[in-house]
Amino acid sequence: MGEKVTKDKTKVGTASTMRNTLERLVQAGEGHDEIEKAENTVMFHVHEQYSILDCVKILKSVKEEGFLDGQQFSYALEMLKDENNIILLMSLKYSTSALVEWII
CATH class of the missing domain: 1.20.5 (Single alpha-helices involved in coiled-coils or other helix-helix interfaces)
Known part of the structure; x- marks a missing residue:
């Protein structure tokens, strides 16, 4: 038991x-x-x-100004898949040199 x-x-x-x-x-x-x-x-x-369209407009402008080549532009577009990168890009939009350095 x-x-x-x-x-x-x-x-x-x-x-x-x-x-x-x-x-x-x-x-x-x-x-x-x-x-x-x-x-x-x-x-x-x-x-x-921050819209993706606004980010693409900024990146196109930077490319057209000769600061990014096609490969860098494509890489930057891929970076937009991450929301944190969208915020960073929009934060750097008034400083082309800082934006380009961040992408490259």
């Missing part, structure tokens, strides 16, 4: 541990969802404030 009591206590302890683990996983998942929502909100504001 002593064994049954031990096994029952072990089962109860295991169930409690599993429940606690599942609760922590759910909390972690909910926290991840909140972080993802916040990131999406930030990126919405980035795209609202």
Whole structure:
């Protein structure tokens, strides 16, 4: 009989541990969802404030002025896939030399 009591206590302890683990996983998942929502909100504001079309216009202008060759221009367009690069490009748009140095 002593064994049954031990096994029952072990089962109860295991169930409690599993429940606690599942609760922590759910909390972690909910926290991840909140972080993802916040990131999406930030990126919405980035795209609202800085459009890809504006970035391309700036890059075309810099290329037409002879500061970028075709390969550098293509590389800069690829960089626009990252939202952080969009922010950097728009921050540097009034300094052609700084913009070109950042791209090259």
